[in-house]
Amino acid sequence: MERQGRAFVRPDNPTLILSLGMVGEGVSAKLEGQHEELVRLGAIERRGGLAFAELDADLRQALKAAQELMAYGQLVGQRDVLERQRPRLDVVVIASLTEPLVRQHLQHRLGKLHSLLLHHMGAIFDRFRHGHDRNLTVIPVLASGYVPRDPDGPAVEHALKSLLDWVEAIPKADFANAEPGAAAEFEYAGGTVELALDLVRGKEELVAEILDEQGHKVRQLKLGLQVPGKVQIRWDGLFRSGKKAPTGRYTVRFRPRLQSSDYDGYIDQ
Numbered sequence: 001m002e003r004q005g006r007a008f009v010r011p012d013n014p015t016l017i018l019s020l021g022m023v024g025e026g027v028s029a030k031l032e033g034q035h036e037e038l039v040r041l042g043a044i045e046r047r048g049g050l051a052f053a054e055l056d057a058d059l060r061q062a063l064k065a066a067q068e069l070m071a072y073g074q075l076v077g078q079r080d081v082l083e084r085q086r087p088r089l090d091v092v093v094i095a096s097l098t099e100p101l102v103r104q105h106l107q108h109r110l111g112k113l114h115s116l117l118l119h120h121m122g123a124i125f126d127r128f129r130h131g132h133d134r135n136l137t138v139i140p141v142l143a144s145g146y147v148p149r150d151p152d153g154p155a156v157e158h159a160l161k162s163l164l165d166w167v168e169a170i171p172k173a174d175f176a177n178a179e180p181g182a183a184a185e186f187e188y189a190g191g192t193v194e195l196a197l198d199l200v201r202g203k204e205e206l207v208a209e210i211l212d213e214q215g216h217k218v219r220q221l222k223l224g225l226q227v228p229g230k231v232q233i234r235w236d237g238l239f240r241s242g243k244k245a246p247t248g249r250y251t252v253r254f255r256p257r258l259q260s261s262d263y264d265g266y267i268d269q
Helices: 021-041 059-067 079-084 100-125 153-171
Strands: 016-018 050-054 090-096 135-143 183-188 192-198 203-211 217-226 231-235 247-254
Touching: 016 021, 016 153, 021 050, 021 090, 021 100, 059 100, 059 153, 059 203, 090 100, 090 247, 100 135, 100 153, 153 183, 192 203, 192 247, 217 231, 231 247
Parallel strands: 016 050, 016 090, 090 135
Antiparallel strands: 183 247, 192 231, 203 217, 203 247
C-alpha cells in the first residue's frame, strides 16, 4: 500500500494577529490555541506563517513578532530574493469597540503601528515598481455589539465613525511617483565625486538624480534596494549623453525609479 505524503496547510501570506482589550485577547487566545492544536496534530507546520501578539502601548511585541515572522534580519540582505518575489505581511487587529480602552487607544495605536512597521521594516515593504500595490495590510476586525440596545451605543457609534473618517482621510499617495524628499546641493569641481544622502525609509529601487543649477535633470543613477541610513552615491561627472559636466553648483536628490512609460524628465545636454 502506497503511503501518502502529509498535507500541510500554509497561509498565502504571513499573518500577524494582534489583540487589544479583553475581547480581543480572548479571541486571539482561542485562535492561538486552535493553531497550536493543528501544529500538534501535524496539519500545519509550526513555522506556518502565523504569529500572535498584543497591541500594547509601545508596540514592541508587535514589531518583534512581525520581524520574526518575516525573518527580516535575513530577508533584508537578500536583494535578489526581494527583486524576484515581493514579501507581504497581513496584520489582523482584533478588538471590541464596546470596551472603553479600545475606543480610547485603537485609532492612535493603528496609526503608530503602521508607521513603526514601515520605519523599521521599510526596506521590504516600501516598494514602488507596481504603483499602488500594497505589501503591508492592516485589517481591524472589530466587534460593536448591538448598538441601539447598548448603553454605550452612542460612544461605540462615534468611535466607529471617527475611525472610518480617519481611514478615509489618509492621503492616497501615488507610490509610483512619490518623492523621498532628501536632497543636497554641492559644488562640482571636476572628476568623480562621492556624495551621500540620508534615507529615512528603505526603498526597493532607489534612484539618485543629478540636477544642474537650472533644475534640469542631467543624470540618473540607479542604486537598487537600500535600507534606511546614509546612502553613498558615486557620480563620474558625466551627463546622460556621456558629455563631461562643467564645473559649478549641482543638486543630488533621491527619487524612486519611474515606470518605463513615464516621461523621464531629462534635458539632453
